[in-house]
Amino acid sequence: MRYWRDxxxxxxxxNMGFATYGRAFQLSTASSQVGAPTSGPAAAGVFTREAGFWSFYEICTFLQGASIQLIEDQKVPYAVKQxxxxxxxxxxxxETKVRYLKDNSFGGAFVWALDMDDFKGQFCGQGNYPLITYLRSLVTQDVQPLPTMETIPNHVTPPINKNPPHAKPLPRPTISTSSNSADNFCATKAGGIYAKPDxxxxxxxxxxxxxxxxxxxxxxxFQDSCKCCNWP
Structure with missing residues (x-):
């Protein structure tokens, strides 16, 4: 982002990207700090089935009994087990990344991918969509910037993928925008997303x-429960 800004x-x-997945490796020595030797990707997750690529809900299961450390300069965690x-x-x-996003006045946040979060709250014990829900609360704490024809507001999420976690993800369509100055619905409303009943x-x-x-x-x-476009 700094490259394009500069x-x-x-x-x-x-827009800043936020990941709901992690990259996993198999250590080849007793060393486990950042930069430790590896022999390749870690075993595939039970649901995502791709070596070295784990969804957040798979990581939550791995964290039980794991040693969790912080990469100080990046302010992100890593975990080691065996x-x-x-x-x-x-x-x-x-939270650290959203603070950086706001301090630099970037346009917003996007997530890859919705179905990598603990979407049913079955693994992490933090409710449905724990990461995305928290991200949304962070980026909507202040007054929202005016949307433009070129960008999607930072509090709008793409459609939720209702496929089971082992299924191939659906294509992620974009959302088109249009203004209507004759409609004064928002004149007395707080900034945010609202259903359009008609x-x-x-x-x-x-x-x-x-x-x-x-x-x-x-x-x-549009479904008001998730503030997103979804399959009917």
Whole structure:
């Protein structure tokens, strides 16, 4: 992000990525600190089935009985159990990154990927979507910036993938935006996302009293429970 900012890209058009997965390796020596020798990726997760790539909900299971350390300069954790090592993000590292995001006035946050979080709250004991829910609370604490035609507001999430964790992820469509100055829905509303009862495939985005109408991708409808476009 700093590279593109320093090359002249407007900071409000730069969104910071947040990961709900970790990279895992098999240690080849007794050393486990950052930079320790490895013999390759760690074993594939039970659900994601890709060596060295673990979802957050798989990492939560691994953390039981693991030794957890902090990479001081990056402010992110890693965990070690026997000869397996995984680097990942948690709520504390998300908070550090959002502080950096806001301090530098970047446009917002995006997540890869929704179905890598503990979406049903079955593994981490922190409720549904613990990382994404916490991220949303962090980025919406202040007044939201006005959305533009080029960007999606930082509090709008892509559609939730309802496939089971072992299934191939669905394509992630984008959300188109359009303004409607004749609709004053947001005039008295706090900044945020609201359902549009007369149009299930659309929803309101309010910022600074300005009304924006956003349209879900084809075949999706807005669900107020998750503030997202989803399959009907």
């Amino acid at each position: 090359k002249g890209t407007p900071v409000e058009k730069l 000869n397996e090592w995984v680097g990942y993000d948690n709520k504390d590292s998300f 149009a299930p495939g659309s929803f309101y985005s309010c910022a600074n009293g300005i009304t924006w109408i956003l349209n879900c991708p084809s075949n999706l409808v």
